[in-house]
Amino acid sequence: MSDQMKDLVRLAASGKINRRAFVGRMGALGLSASVAGSMFGMVAQAQAKKGGVLRAGVQGGQSTDSLDPALAASDVPFMINMTWGETLVELEPGGVLSMRVAEEVTSNADATEWKFKIRAGMTFHNGAPVTAEDVVATLKRHTDDKAQSGAQGLVKGIAEMTAEGDTVTLKLAAANADLPFLMADYHLIIQPGGGVDNPAAGIGCGAYIVKEFEPGVRCVMEKNPTYWDTSRGFADTVEVLSINDNTARTAAITAGQIHMMTRVDPKIAEMLAGAEGVVIERAAGPGHYVFIMQCTQAPFDNNDLRMALKLAIKRDEMVEKILGGMGSVGNDFPINAAYPLFDDAIPQRAFDAAKAAEHYKASGHDGSPIVLQVAPAAFPGAVDAANLFVASANEAGIPLTIKLEPDDGYWSNVWNVAPFCASYWGGRPVQDQMYSTAYLSTADWNDTKFVDAHFDELMLAARGELDPVKRKAQYSEMANILRDTGGLICPMFNDWVEGRRAEVGGWVANPAGTLMDGKALVKCWLEA
């Protein structure tokens, strides 16, 4: 090992550089990213310190929150649930699955039957052992006809679930090569008896046990002394504090009152990185900000008009001004390089006033104002983004205007109702899940009202396709269909931008979700 490499290892060991920088600089010295990545993990892990109180300041908590995983819909309950609870499998950086409650996952040859072997010797916080029956009961609670779960739409393709010994068998109505990825969904936390009796008890089999929960304020959790995995759960106590105000959260991390925070405002990220003791962490994920046209509503039922609007948006400008450069441009389909089997050969769409004007003319639109409905709640900076869109569209001669809506009730009254509005998607671990959530013609959340029989066929074929080459080609064709005929305008993918104290060790950014996909409190430790 060269001296330079040794220096880097020393820096990594003392937590002075993050994984991204370590891998990048090792790469410059000729080491491959995967080797450097695992090296960083080993070096950092060896330094793990036990004890202390680790606090996360998270945005998006309300006093109406509950510990019921079925109802988690914002970052605070998500973070809390991921700390006390555990799913069958977890999504690791790089899009691979790690085994948690399930020890082993196998399928039959055509991916219609999946077997999950449940890890032996795990116990819930109430002392009961974790059994295959608990797992089945949990999945049933989220999928049956009476379910009130955010995961209901995801797992309704499971036709039959059985528990036998230590094995859970899921039989599917149709082949799905991605089924294990669905089991990583944050709603599907394994609860004793499926959590049917008391869904909000906060009893799971994770590394921390809920001690105190005040909704919208904080949750205090203590180390689970019987937890099976020694590479997790270093702090004695962890706390999730609900701090909704950006300024207060930022002040809290610079003052050291919290150790990590969600949603650093991109506008101040650079300044905050200069503050003493604060490190900014970024992860390029699948989340994206969008403008949604309903393909069934005039004037958006005309593909020329949709194309005109897609060509009339300045994507680079949006990434620069709305995301402060912390993101990447979108290409009017909901997939980016964060997904496995992404086709990076699809040409990037860019602003073209002349072509947009051409399509607009071809659409035969009468020139009346085209109304874009937007509220600040649609995504951070949504109103500013809409204003930029209006300016560039007007440049191309398209009469786009904004109608400002209140935050309150936006998701029930405007989104999925109005013909043209702003929204966001958090992304999904695999392409199939993203497409089947919102672009399949029969999907519950098909917010662009996009209907294309060939697209649906391709999706179902790809879902059961085990050959990655064929599958990639199918996904590429779907992306092109959506890009050229769909109702989605996707100008940008937003990075997770988060802050942590320098004394927090073990941080590995995970694009799948905020704060290491909710596992930051479980996987990190406090130096000294």
Add this chain to the structure above:
Amino acid sequence: MHPLIILVVQRIALGLILLLAVSVLIFLGVEALPGDTAQQILGQGATPETLANMRESLGLNEPALTRYFSWLGHALTGDFGKALTNKMDIAQAIGQRLGNTLFLAACAGVIAVPFAIGLGLLAARHNGRWPDKLISGVTLATISLPEFVAAYFVIYLLTQVIPILQPVSMVFPGMTFLERLHAVALPVIVLVMVVLAHMMRMTRAAILNVMQSPYIETAELKGLSPMQVIWRHALPNAVAPIVSVVVINLAYLVVGVVVVEVVFSYNALGQYLVDHVSKRDLPVVQAVGLIFAAVYIGLNIFADVVGIVANPRLRHPK
């Protein structure tokens, strides 16, 4: 019976009727908001099936009138029920948060009220000269600043430049009194800045008003010092308007400080109410709304009574 007692009883009875009217208004208001609890809980993740299931289990399919009277029946027997959203016991949650609200309001009030009245007296004593102008200028500046700007300013000053306080003010059961005081120091500073001017200016105006009276001249001719004149002769006769302004500000400190609560993540009633309004959680909105209304009505009855006791003409009506 003493006419004063009759009056108080009348006012309280009127107050109870008002509370009932308030509960009807709150109910109608929440009903009129677009979307229902099920939609607000499930948000972007709602599907028609989950919505129907949740409406069924929350009893949202009952007619509005049935829901109101069922709530009223329980409330009259002291049972506020459980929150629709997270099934937590409302009385228990409110108890803790009301305590936090009153603690913050009391801390701010204990500092702001004597301070404002003292400054008002001082300004009246030096009417038109520099102390008066200075006091008026500074307090008007602090009241003109929006609360969140004042809050950000003190956060910057006292947690970043001079790091002696903490920006997040949450309080928890088990904290000692001193720990609580330390936690709420920043919001208290902001609230004092906000309520100071109103009370101080009313004190000053009320005193100056009385200072024109002949008996003040008499007191001056007796040879009393200016501060003695104000303290012994002017203040007792100006107490009614001062008390009513003080009471309005105290009521504000209890019911109107949600912006400050949000900025400092202080877990009190205002934030609790706003969260539940956004989720259309009717039982909670009713309970908190009634508490706020009761505080307003109660404090106003108190101010009226003080006004009457302080005024002989009202105390002994012909």
